[in-house]
Amino acid sequence: MHSRLLSFVIPVSMFAVLIACLGLGSAGAQPALQPTVDIAQVPAAAQPSPNFNADAATQAYMAMIPPAATARSDAYFEGGYWLLLWDFLYSSAICLVLLNLRWSARMRNLAERLSRFRPVQTFLYWLQYALLTFLLGFPLEFYESFVREHKYGLATQTFGPWMGDEGKSLMLSLVFGGLAAVLLFAIVRKLRKTWWLWGSLAVFILAVITVAAGPVFLQPIFNKVTRLNDPKVTEPILRMAHANGIPANDVYQIDASRQSTRISANVSGFANTMRITLNDNLLRRGSPEEIQAVMGHEMGHYVMNHIPKFLFFLGVVILVSFAYLHWGLRWALGRWGARWEIREANDPAVLPLAALMAGVLFFVLTPVMNTVTRTQEKEADMFGLNASRQPDGFAQAAIHLSEYRKMRPGPLEEWIFFDHPSGYDRIHSAMVWKGSNLELFDKMPSQPAAH
């Protein structure tokens, strides 16, 4: 047992040294390319006038983004398309290594030697599996969420705090992933024919608990969430919330600048855990109009029940993936089970195979998942315009978001890769809205008196 543990510890510590070297050598942060004009100034073509034209107004806003900034965010966002592929291929390769080199079988054997209780065996298997996949997956994770984020000026963390967050995620995965694995394998063992039905129900319930508990219990592990006390900011937001039937009395702030320069906001949880959260980047960089436009969008998610609806959709996806696993695991184990030394679906060593199969399914489902999300985001955009009546604030937000999203993709590109409407589409919707509500804007040139 000890020599086995040792053979595990040595590569782990070598890996830690390698990671530390990579961290020291990583490139310094580059500042984001800011627009050189004040985006809170409404451009001439977007000013209310009898000749207001939504296309021209949209172009005027688009022209505020420096070409160099567009080139950079296009490169960042398009790089993300390739990362989808590399992530898929890389994690599939890890699963195949674990299966074909029988590392998975060995981890199970070790777990079985350490305990004779099935749930404990499953938990021990999970600890090894989660640690090993974390280590093997680390190079790509390091590039993707540290090196690359710094290269594009989006990250604010040095290596130490970033690694600290990675460590926290790993700990959460070890504990909660382990408990989930114990539960799921107990179901597979006890209900040999119907495990896929009950297993999908269990995963669905876990997903609901995570969504409900996440903002209150998980988010504070990584970031400080505080009540926002500035009435200049909270008062218009709460007024808009009450006007739209949202029972919120507080607005929260999260110190997202600890990790990133991105602006963002969200309405999270449901029922008692529902809360409106603004990130401090939005608070610092956004004009009051922009903040209200963004909050109107977030409130749309709440009023239109997007979280429960998405969970329902997710429930269907989970059920389909468990049916597919039920069929797929049996097929694959029938062919290669003996070679991988995996007995059947209730053997924890099957986990890399299940992860591989789920990875294939979700890779193929990427455009579907994105389209479901993007459709909700579009709905929230329209709700937000109606609720906040801040089309120019909305356009400003789209410009800020252009720091990490491509502004003007092709239609197919948008359908496959975008989980939000494109920036161009968002500004255009805002300008169409403005053009249809010109009477709300007091800067209208004087009209012939009607009275």
Ligand SMILES: [Zn+2]
């Ligand atoms: Zn949204």
